[in-house]
Amino acid sequence: MNENLSGQYILTADIDLAGIEWTPIGAFVSGGGEEGEEPDMTAAFTGTFDGQGYTIRNLTVNQPEAWAVGLFGCATNTEIGNFTLENAAADGMMMTADVVGYTYCSTISNVKLVNGKVTAHYMEMGAEGMYGGIAGAGMSSLITGCEVQADIVIPDGTANAGIVGGGLEMTSVTNCTASGSVTAGNSCYGLGGISGCGFAAEQFTDLTAQDVVITAGDDCFWIGGITGYAGGYTVEELGMPVTVFTGCQANNVTVNAGENAEGIGDIVGSGFYSEEMAANGAPFDQPTVFELVDCTADPAVTQ
DSSP, X not given: OTTOTTOEEEOOSOEEOTTOXXXXXXXXXXXXXXXXXXXXXXXXXXXXXXXTTOEEEEEEEEEEEEEEEXXXXXXXXXXXXXXXXXXXXXXXXXXXXXXXXXXXXXXXXXXXXXXXXXXXXXXXXXXXXXXXXXXXXXXXXXXXXXXXXXXXXXXXXXXXXXXXXXXXXXXXXXXXXXXXXXXXXXXXXXXXSSEEEEETOSEEEEEEEEEEEEEEOTTOEEEESSEEEEEBOSOGGGOOOOXXXXXXXXXXXXXXXXXXXXXXXXXXXXXXXXXXXXXXXXXXXXXXXXXXXXXXXXXXXXX
């Protein structure tokens, strides 16, 4: 598949990857954008992948100094889905997941992740992190119909970790369930049962975080039963929509946080705010705005 990144692929049988040193399908090479977020189309996976209900077992991706690590490294303008990934372990520095390290303008649908593990390895340039079971990072994408059981582990001084997705910008998440754990070191932010963040996402709809334990060290902030931080701005011309959380449930979600923890919520920990953005004046001098509709936490998230 790495020899033809624009191909149309289907699975016709289960696959066992035990003992194989896996190279992610598609790589992230910056192709532009204000912050270099647009992938180079010649390096990313741009085809399609339909698993047809089959199972991929025993994936191991060990690239602790790499960006965009997973079964797929970087997927752009594509559709990936309809398979089970069982016993998967991905180790990476930034934008790391068992399924797709970085999804850009793509749809990830109907993926079941069983016994997933994502481990982050911090380096200075990886401070934003972005780690999750289905997608480490997402830009202008959709994650839908996924069922995830995974454990996410990140070190001191990094951010954006969730069981389904890590750092999601303008990326909606619908009809997904998550169970497992998120374990973070000291001075981390953006930790959630479903995602680390949902910045300028249009919708988080019909999501359930069930039996999730979020453990954070000292000086951590923005921690939520569904997502750590989220939202956009009411000024329409900014193109940053107010995120609407509809029908989301945090059931038996526990947060174990260290000293000086801030911004812990049943559904969303906080809106996004930074001094750098606030220097631009209104509306950036206030946290981003989000809306909760028919969301519940049972029992309430405890610290």
